[in-house]
Structure formats: structure tokens, C-alpha cells
């Protein structure tokens with residue numbers, strides 16, 4: 178067991194492992210064969226269990242209605258949730274600590290509390306057609322202050338879960354005035370006039386959470402829906418990025434663990450040329466490399482979570498979140514590729530877990546910053562803060 182494991186984290190690991198195994202995994206193939214959709218009563222059941230656990234506020238202080246878990250404990254949970262395909266683990270909304278820290282009372286009452294209770298869902302509208310890797314430099318969406326309103330214009334791409342959401346977190350540049358061109362983050366209710374659904378592209382994976390494109394045509398929102406002050410939106414987006422990057426790394430570790438477990442069981446059963454394939458070195462080497470890859474990624478994840486919980490400088494943490502997102506997503510993709518190979522023809526069937534992960538994990542090298550962008554962040558951090566800051 179990891180030397181830094183705590184009794185509380187261990188308890189959460191056990192609880193969520195059971196939830197995933199008993200409730201979520203049995204529905205994967207159904208989801209895969211039905212455009213990602215589950216029967217309504219099953220979806221409700223999953224949401225209810227997750228909400229009863231308190232997962233919607235796992236990182237929120239207890240005084241704000243959450244569980245007050247450390248980043249390490251949260252990622253222990255996300256790691257277990259990563260062991261199911263088809264995004265069945267996204268069965269609850271998630272309030273993050275930057276929301277609890279920066280929302281006004283009005284925003285807490287109207288958005289944070291409903292998210293915690295599960296009566297509202299959120300989605301993030303940051304990327305645009307010409308601005309995703311270069312969010313900061315290239316975003317074109319604007320917010321113009323008019324009396325007690327902001328008028329939002331722009332087009333947002335690939336908004337994950339928009340089909341299930343009640344509101345967007347939307348990033349735009351201030352159109353005029355003292356803060357002209359500065360980035361700000363807004364809460365935009367989805368039912369407002371001027372919000373136009375443009376397209377829902379099909380992607381490689383089979384999720385009920387779509388990644389749609391929306392256009393915002395002179396959408397008027399109350400000025401109290403800006404988060405924090407004008408000009409500091411990118412700070413919140415960076416907080417979201419860091420959290421999501423750790424979450425992706427954790428889910429990749431969970432996925433890798435499941436792939437190794439399932440591929441090992443298969444290798445020990447499957448015979449070829451009169452031998453179990455597990456006896457062939459070609460198979461052993463693929464499994465051994467996978468075990469090593471996972472062990473390294475998981476240690477890196479846990480140590481970076483501990484650095485987060487020890488309040489390490491946020492600029493250093495930013496680089497470390499890139500390190501683990503990059504490493505874990507590439508690790509999980511390597512393992513999925515090997516698992517497909519070990520399963521042979523079966524590994525190419527959609528009902529096989531390796532086939533689904535092979536497609537699903539590919540996105541983890543693209544969203545929340547591509548692998549190339551993370552290498553740039555790591556190199557910049559190395560130049561500015563030195564090697565020791567990243568590896569100690």
C-alpha cells in the first residue's frame with residue numbers, strides 16, 4: 178500500500194470501488210450499445226447514490242455543505258471512478274473549491290447549493306473555434322457591460338455535458354472600459370434568449386454527455402453573474418484546469434488498473450498453441466511494462482496531491498499538474514493499446530473493456546490541454562523555477 182495512504186482515504190477507496198463495481202460497471206455495455214444512454218431509473222439511482230455519498234461537494238469545506246476532503250482523498254475517489262467506461266462516473270455535478278471561495282452569497286444560493294444538492298448541473302464554455310490551446314491569447318467572445326447587465330456574444334466549441342447542464346461557466350473578454358480585453362468568467366443560464374445550439378458533433382467515444390457547439394447572440398445576463406471582478410476570469414479557469422488535470426490523471430490510473438486486471442485474467446485463461454498465453458514472454462512483457470507504467474504514474478499523482486494539500490506555491494503546482502496529466506494520460510493510452518493486443522480479436526469488439534478504453538482514453542491526451550501544450554508548460558516552469566521545484 179502507498180506509504181502516505183490514510184485510514185480515511187482507504188475507507189473512501191473501498192466505498193467507491195464497491196459503488197463502481199456493483200452499480201456502474203454492470204451498465205457499461207448497455208451504455209455502449211445505446212449511444213451512452215441508460216434507463217432513466219438507473220441514471221437516477223446512480224445520481225442518488227453519488228449524492229448520498231456527498232460526492233458533489235467532496236472538496237468543499239464542511240461549513241459550505243461539502244465533505245471537506247483533501248485533494249489526495251478526492252483523487253483517491255476519482256481514481257476509483259476512472260475504472261468505469263462510457264463516462265458513467267459523471268453521474269453527479271461537482272462543486273470545486275474555487276467556487277466555494279469566490280462565489281457571492283447570491284451565486285452560492287442560486288448555483289452552488291443546487292449543484293451540491295444535484296438539482297442543477299454545470300458545464301464549461303471556454304474553448305472556441307480559433308482558441309483552445311491558446312485560450313488566453315485568442316478568445317474572441319465578449320462581454321459588454323450595460324447598466325446592470327452584461328451582453329455576451331461569441332461561439333463556444335465542444336462544451337462537455339451542455340446537453341445535461343442548466344448553466345454555463347463562460348469565459349469572455351470585457352468589450353470596453355477600463356478592463357477592455359481582460360478575461361472574465363460568467364455564469365450564464367442555459368434557458369436565456371439568444372443562446373443558439375449550433376451542432377452536436379459525434380466523437381469516438383459513446384457518452385450520453387455531448388460536446389456541443391453553442392452561439393451566444395446578444396445574451397443578456399445580470400451583472401451579478403460575473404465571478405469575482407472583471408479581468409480575473411483566467412485565474413478561475415486555471416483553478417478549474419488544475420483540478421481537472423489531476424482528475425484526468427486519477428481516472429487514467431483507475432482505467433489502467435482495470436485494464437491490467439482484466440487483461441491478466443484473460444491471459445491466464447486463454448490458450449494458444451497448447452499453452453496459456455500468460456506463459457509467453459511477449460504477453461508477460463506487455464503486462465510487466467504496464468504494471469511499471471501505472472506504479473510510476475500513481476506515485477506521481479499521489480505526491481502531487483500531497484504537495485497541493487501542503488499548500489505548495491500555486492505556480493509550481495500548475496507545472497506539476499501538467500506533468501501528471503501528461504504522464505498519466507500517455508501511460509493509460511499505452512496500456513489500453515497493449516490490453517487490446519493481449520485480448521486479440523476480442524479486444525477489438527465494442528463489448529470489450531479494452532476496446533472502449535482504447536477510444537475513450539485518447540481524448541485525455543487532447544482535452545484539458547494537449548500533450549504538446551503540457552510539455553510547453555513543464556518546460557516553461559523548468560526554465561523559470563528550476564528543476565528542483567518540479568521534482569521535489
Ligand SMILES: Cc1cc2nc3c(=O)[nH]c(=O)nc-3n(C[C@H](O)[C@H](O)[C@H](O)COP(=O)(O)OP(=O)(O)OC[C@H]3O[C@@H](n4cnc5c(N)ncnc54)[C@H](O)[C@@H]3O)c2cc1C
Pocket residue numbers: 301302303304305306308309310311334335336337338380388540543544545546547548549550553
Ligand atoms: C471531446 C472533447 C471535449 C471537450 N470539452 C471541452 C469543454 O467542456 N469545454 C471547453 O472549453 N473545451 C472543451 N474541449 C476543447 C479542448 O480543450 C481542446 O480541443 C484542446 O484544448 C485542443 O484545442 P484544439 O482542439 O483547438 O486544438 P489546436 O489548438 O488547434 O491544436 C492542434 C494541434 O496543434 C498542437 N499545438 C497547438 N499549439 C501548439 C504549440 N504552441 N506548440 C506545439 N504544438 C501545438 C496541439 O497540441 C494539437 O496537436 C473539448 C475537446 C474535446 C475533443
